Amino acid sequence: MSSSSTTTTTTRLLMLKASDGVTFEVEEAVATKLGAINNMVEEEGSEDLICLPNVNGKFLGMVLEWCKKHANNNTNSDKGNDEVNKWWDKEFVMDLDQNTLYHLLMAADYLSGTELVDLLTEKVASMIRGKKVEEIRETFKIKSDFLPGQEEEIRKKNSWAFE
Amino acid sequence: MKQRRQQQMSWKALVGLPDLPEDVDEEILLRLPPESLILACKRVCRLWYNLINRPSFVDKYLRFNIQKTTTLRYNSNSSVSLFLKWTLQELSLHEIFVSHLRVCNHHQNHLSKQVLSLTTISTSTDDNAGGDLLPCVIQPVSLSPFVVE
Numbered sequence: 001m002s003s004s005s006t007t008t009t010t011t012r013l014l015m016l017k018a019s020d021g022v023t024f025e026v027e028e029a030v031a032t033k034l035g036a037i038n039n040m041v042e043e044e045g046s047e048d049l050i051c052l053p054n055v056n057g058k059f060l061g062m063v064l065e066w067c068k069k070h071a072n073n074n075t076n077s078d079k080g081n082d083e084v085n086k087w088w089d090k091e092f093v094m095d096l097d098q099n100t101l102y103h104l105l106m107a108a109d110y111l112s113g114t115e116l117v118d119l120l121t122e123k124v125a126s127m128i129r130g131k132k133v134e135e136i137r138e139t140f141k142i143k144s145d146f147l148p149g150q151e152e153e154i155r156k157k158n159s160w161a162f163e
Numbered sequence: 164m165k166q167r168r169q170q171q172m173s174w175k176a177l178v179g180l181p182d183l184p185e186d187v188d189e190e191i192l193l194r195l196p197p198e199s200l201i202l203a204c205k206r207v208c209r210l211w212y213n214l215i216n217r218p219s220f221v222d223k224y225l226r227f228n229i230q231k232t233t234t235l236r237y238n239s240n241s242s243v244s245l246f247l248k249w250t251l252q253e254l255s256l257h258e259i260f261v262s263h264l265r266v267c268n269h270h271q272n273h274l275s276k277q278v279l280s281l282t283t284i285s286t287s288t289d290d291n292a293g294g295d296l297l298p299c300v301i302q303p304v305s306l307s308p309f310v311v312e
Contacts, residue, residue, distance in 0.1 A: 102183060109187050117190060124180070125194035133206045140180040145209050154212065158201045 014041070015049045016064070022057030024064055033067040035112030052111070059100075059107040066092060066116055093123040098140070189220060193227045 012028040014037070031050075032038040040050055052060060069088055096104065101120065108116040128136055133151075137144065144151060180188070192204060192215060205212050214220055 102180070105183060105187055109184060117187070121187065121190040122194055124191045128191070128195060128204065129199055131199075131203060133203045136203055136207050142180060142208055144207070146206075146212075151206050154206050158205065 013048070016060065017049060017051045018055050018057035018060045019053050020057045022060070024057075024060060026064055026068070027071070030064065030067045030071045033071055033113065033115075034063070035114060037111065039112075054110050055107045056103070059103050062100075062104055063107050063111060063113060063116065066119075067113070070115070089119050093119060096123070185214065188214060189223065192220070193224055 013025050014028055014031045016024045016026060016031065016037070018024070028041065032041055037050060040047070055063075069092075070085060093101075101123065105117065105120045105124070108120060127139060131139065136142070146154075180191075183191075188211070192200060192211070195204065200215055205215050
């Protein structure tokens with residue numbers, strides 16, 4: 001597929017090409033929900049094919065799915081829209097495994113999809129909230145890189161604030 | 164397109180929280196309550212410890228949470244976290260804060276240093292706040308003092 005996809009309708013179509021060569025044809029209104037794409041469209045104007053060498057097709061697809069949903073829901077001037085978006089967002093993040101979540105987060109961040117970054121970081125934050133140090137390390141498989149005694153020192157320094 | 168991450172990433176690689184770009188880590192930590200940041204997150208790894216102690220993070224945290232509180236007015240029990248930066252040798256400031264914050268001994272070893280602390284001011288509707296004349300409660304919540312050299 002090339003940029004020959006000229007269209008007579010008012011909605012312009014953009015071709016987004018992921019790092020693995022997978023391409024997505026999306027309406028401009030959907031793609032420009034991503035700040036990075038929006039900037040490129042504004043700067044480069046006529047270019048219909050946008051290459052995104054840092055985003056894999058799997059995650060680009062998911063990001064675009066989110067954009068599409070939100071772009072559609074925003075055009076419907078339904079007062080229940082916010083509720084629909086919230087419900088859909090909840091579904092969207094509910095069953096993500098950690099690896100997908102991080103990759104998606106990196107893709108969203110790279111593409112400056114601010115609202116999506118908000119949604120995903122909130123999801124990660126909800127996995128941290130209320131957990132103890134050891135539980136956080138276990139959940140996210142983080143190894144402590146403090147020197148022996150350092151962590152205890154930090155604990156001592158800070159615990160008084162919440163006595 | 165963000166310039167700072169032009170390098171190719173291996174998308175098949177298993178990534179963990181510490182592999183995320185720092186601004187993403189920051190976005191995550193902004194959303195946590197002070198207790199979680201101070202009692203848990205700071206002790207998880209060096210990266211987070213340094214990030215949470217950084218004045219620029221402190222600034223973002225404050226802005227983010229003030230903004231959140233003002234947009235969530237329906238929440239009857241709102242609180243704003245303030246980060247205070249003061250120089251211990253300035254007695255006037257020191258006196259003000261020492262009455263609210265229990266200053267640890269080790270602070271006083273750095274009398275000429277600037278100290279950064281977090282204070283949460285909450286308009287609490289629970290407990291005995293009903294008959295209280297003061298509209299807000301100042302809680303001595305503190306990040307480990309950040310010493311600015």
